Amino acid sequence: MMYESRFETDERFERETVGSIERTTAYETNEADGPTYKTGTTIVALAAADGVVMGADKRMSLGGRFTASKDVEKLSQVHSTATMAISGAVGPAQQLLDSLQAEASLYRTRHGEPMSMKALSKTTGHLVRGLPVQPLLGGVDETGGHVFELDGSGSVIEDSYAAGGSGMQTAYGLLEGRMEPQLSVSEATDVATDAVLAASERDTASGNGVTIATITREGVQIGDVTDMNGGAS
């Protein structure tokens, strides 16, 4: 019975091809009385030759029309060599991050080694199911760099590069032209930065700067890209 009703609710979390961030989900209408903070967001992830590079803007918006925060960290380390980028509703995304960090840490203490990217992406798929969140997951394990796109229906899709959030069309446009297999980490960093900057120029719900995460076998480094106007328009 419970399983059937889960299937019924799934329609509400179907992937939309355009502006998936702006949709109204049952989660929001039933559980939140007031307006919900959305990331708006442009996030990107690229597999490079010896790692993964992820990028995000820093704007959080209300209804896509008001900038509720200009300094949001959308990239978070979830594992010794993995990072998640969030788009969608902020509250559920933060819950998802906390739960994923706890699951990855429990796995490491129980198994004595960190999760593989396959195990980590599967776990993220279980946790994100039912949440109005569309994260990207990037990380490195002994099989190399991996990029996954996920959504609230629980889908886990691996790709060599991906974009998410309300700025994804602009970001994808740039990625299609610039993405190549076997980019170096520094080349991939430039591509990711430019993709977020391009989307920040045209998407009203993205902007206020760029955060970049580089993930290699040695670990995760997350930092703001300075020396730019950050698409503050």
Place this chain on the structure above:
Amino acid sequence: MEPNNQQAYDRGSTIFSPDGRLYQVEYAREAVERGGPTVGVTTEDSVVFASYGNARSSLVVPESIEKLRDIDGQLGIATAGHVADGRRLVEYGRRFAHQEQLRYDEQPGVETVSKALADFVQESTQVGGTRPFGAAVLVGGFVETPRLYGVDPSGTPTEWAATAIGKDSGDIRESLEAEYETGLDEHSGLKVAVRALASEDRELTSETLDVAVTRESGFEPFGSEKQETLLEETEF
């Protein structure tokens, strides 16, 4: 219906003996005394653990005998006694520590985790249909300051500067009492722990010895190389 209650207080753990003792809990302590010993020593900036475990057969893979374990990357836990019971306590400690981190976004302290374990162990001495845990644990780590706790099968938590659980724990503790000083550095703490653990019927080799240190930076199990170096320095 011949009343056969002579030994009743010796059976169910929830039953007091006429002189106020819980025999099942005392038997559980005996089970702990049969387990391979583990020493825990607090130093000025860490807690060090040293364990002795001897494989009952040369065919057992030594690495599969786990004595010292990681709770959450920060705290370490050691068990002595019934291995199966000890594993249950380790898993409980791990779950509890991760739940605390999830709930408060704070690293749980040694005292918090130890007292949660103590409550869990105590429950088994009072709830119907259960038996006490035949295992004791040591929980140690650096959270603001280095601390070491022991929990025995009665569910009593005790904080120690240095202590031992398992076989010959009384003798080992005597040696610790003689050798321990406050403010030891980590290296001296390791030597004190290994010297206290050594005895005529315990040959310390990199296979029988297991060493781990918990510092501010987290839990670090020693590999066989580091253990061998330590044994050389301690002259075993």
